Amino acid sequence: MIEDENILRELIAKLNGWELLKEDKGGNVIFKLSKKVKLNNFTSALDYFNKIGAIAEEINHHPDLHLTGFNNIQILMFTFSLNGLTQKDFNLAEAIDIISL
Numbered sequence: 279m280i281e282d283e284n285i286l287r288e289l290i291a292k293l294n295g296w297e298l299l300k301e302d303k304g305g306n307v308i309f310k311l312s313k314k315v316k317l318n319n320f321t322s323a324l325d326y327f328n329k330i331g332a333i334a335e336e337i338n339h340h341p342d343l344h345l346t347g348f349n350n351i352q353i354l355m356f357t358f359s360l361n362g363l364t365q366k367d368f369n370l371a372e373a374i375d376i377i378s379l
Contacts, residue, residue: 279362289368294375309363310356311371320348327351329377337373339366
């Protein structure tokens with residue numbers, strides 16, 4: 279798990295449109311990656327979901343995906359078993375960045 283906020287910020291700077299979220303859970307700080315994407319319509323949003331799902335299945339690492347307002351997507355990612363970010367989260371984020379919208 280990567281716990282140094284400076285290292286996390288260096289890694290996220292290499293990504294496209296991601297932000298670092300910092301949550302305090304009872305005195306424990308949990309970092310997550312978040313990306314928001316607005317698509318043209320419901321069909322393209324579902325298509326994007328499916329593309330993310332295929333990549334997530336391929337590397338066996340799964341983000342939280344949220345669809346609101348029929349075309350707004352938020353991707354939230356962290357390693358659930360460790361309650362933090364790992365290199366695997368950043369690898370998945372890089373793979374998602376490659377998906378064409």
